Amino acid sequence: MPDTLRVALVGAAGRVAAPCHLHAWRMVDRGELVAVCDVDKSAITRISDGWAINKTFIDYEALLADPGIDAVDIVTPPFLHAEMTIAATAAGKHVYVEKPMARSAGETRAMIDAAAAAGVTLMVGESYVFQGSHMMARELIDAGEIGDVLHVRQTKGPWVMRPDELERLEGKGHFTPWRTDPELSGGGPFPWLMDHGAHFFATARYLAADEPIDTVSTLAVDMTGTRGGAGGEARQDSVFSVSWRYANPALDGLWTRVTGPPEASEFIGFRTEVFGERGMIRVFGEGGGAPAGREQPPPVTLIAGGNIRTFDPDDGEDRAWLSNVNYYDRAHANALQHFTDSVLDSTAPRYGGGDGAADIAATLASIKSAIDGAPVRVADLPLDWTAYGA
Numbered sequence: 335m336p337d338t339l340r341v342a343l344v345g346a347a348g349r350v351a352a353p354c355h356l357h358a359w360r361m362v363d364r365g366e367l368v369a370v371c372d373v374d375k376s377a378i379t380r381i382s383d384g385w386a387i388n389k390t391f392i393d394y395e396a397l398l399a400d401p402g403i404d405a406v407d408i409v410t411p412p413f414l415h416a417e418m419t420i421a422a423t424a425a426g427k428h429v430y431v432e433k434p435m436a437r438s439a440g441e442t443r444a445m446i447d448a449a450a451a452a453g454v455t456l457m458v459g460e461s462y463v464f465q466g467s468h469m470m471a472r473e474l475i476d477a478g479e480i481g482d483v484l485h486v487r488q489t490k491g492p493w494v495m496r497p498d499e500l501e502r503l504e505g506k507g508h509f510t511p512w513r514t515d516p517e518l519s520g521g522g523p524f525p526w527l528m529d530h531g532a533h534f535f536a537t538a539r540y541l542a543a544d545e546p547i548d549t550v551s552t553l554a555v556d557m558t559g560t561r562g563g564a565g566g567e568a569r570q571d572s573v574f575s576v577s578w579r580y581a582n583p584a585l586d587g588l589w590t591r592v593t594g595p596p597e598a599s600e601f602i603g604f605r606t607e608v609f610g611e612r613g614m615i616r617v618f619g620e621g622g623g624a625p626a627g628r629e630q631p632p633p634v635t636l637i638a639g640g641n642i643r644t645f646d647p648d649d650g651e652d653r654a655w656l657s658n659v660n661y662y663d664r665a666h667a668n669a670l671q672h673f674t675d676s677v678l679d680s681t682a683p684r685y686g687g688g689d690g691a692a693d694i695a696a697t698l699a700s701i702k703s704a705i706d707g708a709p710v711r712v713a714d715l716p717l718d719w720t721a722y723g724a
């Protein structure tokens with residue numbers, strides 16, 4: 335293995351993940367972005383010129399045949415994750431693949447098996463568990479500051495984009511056709527849940543000392559036809575809450591959505607409260623903080639033993655969201671640094687294929703629960719179950 339990991343970014347002309355990976359690779363030690371690949375020919379030329387990356391590919395197979403590339407960083411839509419990962423492992427490349435890892439438990443199994451058979455590293459891009467504030471909260475939990483974790487409560491408030499990011503996205507936000515397509519997103523009638531469930535469940539396990547999720551129950555209502563049609567992104571509004579039990583019956587968790595005008599909200603973005611035997615931690619995640627113009631809360635607050643202590647990872651401002659924590663570029667840089675170190679040092683990555691698969695299984699269970707209107711045990715989900723085939 336060379337001293338530097340030579341990486342190709344696949345899906346490099348994308349609108350959301352690609353820009354933050356392009357920024358993030360510049361912050362990574364021992365890892366270098368040497369090639370960019372996208373089927374959008376004119377856009378990929380613009381990216382390679384703008385970021386001074388010499389090698390460009392529009393054909394993924396040609397990229398995989400290049401011996402000057404050690405690893406692929408896959409930021410294409412979810413319907414391509416399994417086939418691209420499996421092809422890369424067969425070519426002997428290490429793989430970092432964005433969340434959601436895949437669209438079925440069977441696909442995640444095949445990806446893990448392919449990487450194991452090829453002897454390459456497989457890591458899933460789950461930025462929530464590499465965000466400074468979340469890692470700081472986990473350190474406090476591991477240090478026993480709140481005792482055993484009993485309950486994890488997550489709230490998704492309004493996400494507020496920075497004006498320059500809104501402008502860059504030409505007013506379209508994160509909308510791309512695959513994101514709302516039942517099959518391409520993998521989420522069937524609940525594509526938004528597929529897009530974000532992996533984030534929420536990854537955080538829920540991470541802040542509960544990696545306790546597995548056992549049973550999931552989703553409260554949702556079918557708003558087909560009234561909120562933009564089947565699979566419309568507006569259908570995030572049809573998911574009110576997701577609750578779950580962990581394998582350890584002493585623990586449980588809850589995700590709820592609180593949408594409202596930011597200026598009428600106490601907090602914006604994603605936040606998690608972790609309740610333990612002796613205390614609690616409040617941590618802000620993606621887009622989290624107070625609305626603009628108000629005093630920002632600390633990224634992490636610990637209440638224990640009658641004292642309130644606050645913590646700040648001091649990781650700069652977020653490029654995409656009005657947020658108290660640098661979610662986009664810094665969290666991705668942390669994750670990509672970890673991937674680079676794992677490959678070069680031959681160590682198992684912290685969020686490998688098994689973690690990605692666990693959070694896809696919980697996400698699929700949450701979608702099945704929304705469809706069935708009943709709780710679903712994660713272990714009962716068949717390997718070949720897909721939300722779009724339901």
Ligand SMILES: NC(=O)c1ccc[n+]([C@@H]2O[C@H](COP(=O)([O-])OP(=O)(O)OC[C@H]3O[C@@H](n4cnc5c(N)ncnc54)[C@H](O)[C@@H]3O)[C@@H](O)[C@H]2O)c1
Pocket residue numbers: 344345346347348349350351352371372373374392394409410411412414432433434459460461462508510529
């Ligand atoms: N971790 C995070 O915070 C985060 C944030 C945003 C997106 N994501 C994930 O990143 C992935 C991409 O999301 P996005 O919103 O950036 O998507 P996007 O649609 O903006 O970009 C995808 C890119 O892939 C390219 N592409 C499609 N097929 C290709 C092929 N065969 N070969 C090469 N390139 C191909 C497209 O042309 C496009 O440029 C998704 O899985 C999404 O869930 C993660």
